[in-house]
């Protein structure tokens with residue numbers, strides 16, 4: 130087995146929502162195996178911090194501020210990345226957010242916001258990025274799903290609906306682009322300690338529920354996302370497309 134299989138030397142990766150959380154961890158992981166990185170988000174200060182972290186690893190990085198839910202904003206962001214790096218070899222659709230209330234109380238504007246960020250944005254970004262991958266005959270799209278695309282939990286109406294949609298979106302994209310050399314897969318994580326889930330992390334009952342449900346008895350550590358991101362982004366996974374890798378300490382094995 131060659132380490133070239135797990136190398137992204139001279140590749141360019143674009144990661145939405147890489148200004149913090151799992152996206153930041155994924156960006157650092159891909160930089161560690163040689164990729165230059167387009168760091169994306171809405172907060173310039175957070176983006177600048179991650180750019181410096183990647184540069185400290187010896188890779189090139191640049192920050193791009195745009196809103197993934199707005200088509201024009203996405204186009205401008207992707208155009209700016211193309212102008213800076215010349216191409217995008219790997220796209221990680223990762224930006225996400227949540228709103229947790231029971232179905233009967235779920236506000237329509239929150240439904241629209243969660244679906245726009247966690248589902249619609251993935252196709253808007255892919256539409257803007259993938260044509261240049263098809264032209265070159267090679268590319269990797271990774272869509273960040275969730276364990277909630279595979280199981281249900283109370284108070285997760287829009288989020289679980291969006292993440293279930295991501296699973297299906299991945300399959301459709303994979304089928305359409307398989308002959309063009311563009312592979313599309315989903316990563317579906319359990320709970321990892323990031324800003325998005327800090328409310329649940331601070332709720333002793335919810336925290337314990339998640340630990341109890343997980344055969345390995347704990348939440349994911351941020352660095353535990355790295356292996357699967359590297360695998361799906363590198364040539365090591367070139368014959369894998371349309372799949373979902375669940376990273377959940379065994380939760381869905383029950």
Ligand SMILES: NC(=O)c1ccc[n+]([C@@H]2O[C@H](COP(=O)([O-])OP(=O)(O)OC[C@H]3O[C@@H](n4cnc5c(N)ncnc54)[C@H](OP(=O)(O)O)[C@@H]3O)[C@@H](O)[C@H]2O)c1
Pocket residue numbers: 145146147148149150151152169170171172173175195196197198223224225226246247273274275276317318319320321322323324325326
């Ligand atoms: N943490 C978990 O337990 C967990 C579990 C399963 C799946 N996931 C998934 O992993 C992904 C990352 O989650 P996380 O926990 O790392 O969240 P996080 O720490 O809150 O980070 C979210 C990222 O998305 C960006 N973002 C949000 N809305 C955006 C928008 N409209 N336009 C552009 N960027 C936007 C944020 O940028 P700004 O801060 O600049 O807005 C930030 O960089 C999400 O898709 C989430 O569903 C997380």
